[in-house]
Amino acid sequence: MEIEEAHLLFRPMRLLLVADSLDVGGAERHVVELTSGLVRQGHSVTLACSVQGALTPLAEQAGVQVQPLLGRLVKRRLSLRYAWQLARLIRRDRFDLVHAHLFASALASAYATLGTDTPLVITEHSQATWRSRSACRYSQWSYSQAKHIIAVSREIKWRLVEQDGIPYDRVSVIMNAVSPAPDRSKTRAPGLPDVPQESPLVGVVTRLQPEKGVVYFLEAAASILRHLPQVHFLIIGNGPLGRTLRMYVGQLGIQEHVHFLGFRLDARALVGSLDVLVVPSLSEGTPLVTLEAMAAGVPVVASAVGGIPEQIRHEGEGLLVPPGNAQALGEAILRLLHHPTLMQRLGQAGQQRAAAQFRLETMVQQTEDIYRATLGWPTSIAIESEALDGPLTEKGR
Structure with a gap:
């Protein structure tokens, strides 16, 4: 390697990451984990958002400079004011690269980088089934302005190529990842409902919106309780579905057994107290909560949608069921609760797979190498020798 190439390989980057907000959500937590990891690698990282949120202190404690740009949330829409504020920030601080996450921030970043020599990378976190025809056109335009696009699952890459028309070699797959879980305590985490210690706990950790399928979880719960x-x-x-779901619990007559805990910053610790984690989504990317359960040795029952089958293999690390099927969901949960040995085997297998395949350090390194390749800088030895047949030019769905 030439001296100049070696210098570029180890040169810290000035990076701007952009997300709609720092409210708690899977994509937002991914962004905070990624920015924190990039800071640990010695890079200068600014995280811009339309508004702050509960995750702001975690980012700031890691050394990330958080820059809220507006006084209200921009989500799933075009905001020219957001784009203008981003453009001002980019001109002022002269970043090496901009990396945008989520629809509104990707669109605003595409506008903000127009006419500049600052390259844009976009991460697509979901199948975006919510998009209208006009939103699809906006997405496709923002993708066209990006130098490279990261998909968090092969299914999302397929959608980007087949439906959105993105050239195959401009999309890389980098799966979500998590840090190792703390040791799983035999006692339950504080702040849980006062239920008998011997009562099994089955839970979901998600935003209460239609595509997360919580209504099917409740119907499965009613069946299990029989x-x-x-x-x-x-x-x-x-x-937004919180009130509706509470009313449905009353209609099902299971209110004594269903506990709404709301938003919890200690959600990961609560996952470790579950006997089974359920992911009943109708549409997904690669949810972090699945990996958090696997890392904690908690068996998972999940819908076979999006990138979930890339995280969990049916009968290997968990049980997969068709989406929107409360009966199948309930039967899979009952199967685990009736067979503690199976629960233990799947939990242990998930823990091993999370440690081997979904390491946070690997995800950060792969993302760094996307940045360097986009800038025309040399990438790490691992990327040069292996991953040029991996995330940058991955073959197959």
């Missing part, structure tokens, strides 16, 4: 009346169900998270 067979195992000692089980309790936790719903961790908030969202």
Whole structure:
């Protein structure tokens, strides 16, 4: 390697990451983990958002400079004011590269980098099934302005190539990842409902919106309670369907066994107290909560949608069911609760797979190498020798 190439390989980058907000959500937590990891690698990282949120202190404690640009949330829409504020920030601080996450921030970043020599990278976190025809056109335009696009699953890459028309070699797959879980305590985490210690806990950790499928979780819970009346169900998270779901619990007559915990900063610790984690989504990327459960040795029952089958193999690390099927969901949960040995085997296998395949350090390194390749800088030895047949030019779905 030439001296100049070696200098570029180890040169710290000035990076601007952009997300709609720092409210708690899977994509937002991914951004905070990524920015924190990039700071640990010696890079100068600014995280711009339309508004701050509960995750702001975690980013700032890691040394990330958080820059809120507006006084209200911009989400799933075009905001020219957001784009203008981003453009001012980019001109002022002269970043090496901009990396945008989520629809509104990707669109604003595409406008903000127009006419500049600052390259844009976009990460697509979901199948974006919510998009209208006009939103699809906006997305496709923002993708066209990006030098490179990262998909968090092969299914999302397929959508970007087949539906959005992005050239295959401009999309890389970098799966979500998590840091190792703390040791799983035999005692339950504080702040849980006062239920008997021997009562199994089955939970979801999600935003309460239609595509997360929580209604099917509740229907499955009603079915399970007819067979195992000692089980309790936790719903961790908030969202627009919160009131509707509470009313539905009353209609099902299971209010004594379903506990709405709302937003919790200690959600990961609560996951470690569950006997089974359920991901009943109708649409997904590669949810972080699945990996957090795997890292903690908690068996998972999940819908076979999006990137979930790339995280969990059916009968290997968890059980997969068709989306929107409360009966199948309930039967899979009951199967685990009736067979503790199976629960233990799947939990241990998930823990091993999380440690081997979904390491946070690997995700950060792969993202760094995307940045360097986009800038025309040399990448790490691992990327040069292996991953040029991996995330940058991955073959197959």
